[in-house]
Amino acid sequence: MEPTLTVRELTRRFGRRTALDRVSLEFGTGVTGLLGPNGAGKTTLIRILATTLAPDGGGVRAFGLDPADREQRRALRRRLGYLPQNPGVYAHFTAFELVEYVAILKEMNDRRARHDEVRRVLAEVDLGDRARTKVRRLSGGMRQRLALAQALLGDPDLIVLDEPTVGLDPEQRMRFRALLSRLGESRTVLLSTHQTEDVTTLCGRVVVLKAGSVVFEGGPGELAARAAGRVWLTTAPPAGTYWRTPDGRYRTLGDRPPEAVPGEPGVEDGYLLLLGAEGVPA
């Protein structure tokens, strides 16, 4: 993998709390998923990569550009698409006006070209027929797609998305994954998510953060493989944490309960075991 984005010894503190602790990573073309529990440092890392937050230590290089330098940061922002965790909206604007406003911030000054681009990204997220609708009249899922549309303006080389599938229904999530998968063929796409399903279906690579540090880096298959021999199915409720499967059995992780049969390990199993989630042995 030829790295397009490199992070070296990245550290960020908020008061006494260390949100990122000397994180080093490399990203190339393709979709990378960022997993981790709340407070793991995902949003901090995303914001630093999106150039909206400066690190306390370490550095970032994207396409050979150093965002610590003002001019290089501006050059990087021309190649960046960013969807923050809480993107915010101007509710009194129409969908078209909102995206057009961001297009102007992205230096699209020519009116015709800008309008064409706004229409293109609205169509990409299936909001072409809602261009004239006031944002306040859009549903939560539509607003999320609108926020995604602005991140696609200018066909960016680096797309950074913080929990992009929040609020999307299953059909929209499927369309969204298809879109990101297509974008990931030629661009560097980084998305933070709580949905291990996003990672399984979309990401070629996974990074798991815990308490500001990288605890796993590899393919989704490798993460799932960590749970091999530790996933069990029982007919009676076992001790510890378990959940019911559609066929009425009980699924649990860790040591083998009495009379249990092995289950097929998935990304979520590997993730839970990696983090040592409550009731799940690390």
Place this chain on the structure above:
Amino acid sequence: MNGWHVPDDLRAAYLDGGLPEAAAMSVEVHVASCQGCQAAFPVQEEWLEESWAAIADVVDRPAPRPLTRGLTALGMPEHVAVFLAATPGLTRSWLLGVAGALGFAVAAAHAADRSMLVFLAVAPVLPLLGIAAAYGARVDALYEVASAAPISGGRVLLLRAMAVLVAALLVTGAATPALPAFTAAWLLPSLALTGAALALGPLLAPHRASALLAAGWLAAVPAGREAVFGAPAQAAYAMALIPFVYLGARRWNRL
């Protein structure tokens, strides 16, 4: 159809633009309904595509906001007008607040035996309130998105502050004839305080810089009209403006 088609020499003359208007129109009417002649006329695909795209743009795009229309009518570039129309500080509620505060100050000037100190104290603070509401994580819903764009930070603040300042000056200027006596002593302090807010904005955040300056200004006004609004003070405000105007002009040209 009567079997007649545009002859080669007539078509060539039409394409050269050499036909009289009536003859050209006759050719166009015929070609519009004759597939055989349509095929004989060359079509510039690129031009046709461009024309349809232009028509689609006009039909599809939402009507510009009234503020955008007004600013473009005044000669402002269209993209700058669209940008400024999104300024949170230029919203109706802020403008109504400015008008209300000025109304109060004018009433105070009439009630206080032609002393216009309240008006002079209030007028320069109004642009500061607008600047506080113009840009920042607390006041701009799109702040995080805008922060990752090539045009962001100080440049956005400056452009929006200019819009807010002009709006505040226009409203204040419109209120001036209602005063018991004419005064423009508020103008230079308004400009100087705005400049100072822009200079301090990137360091303290616009809302903090504006609050600090407004508090300092209101604390200084009781020193007396001559000390705060006299000729030496006005000269000092004018001098303070020079670097702000220079920096402002440079940034304005970059949008």
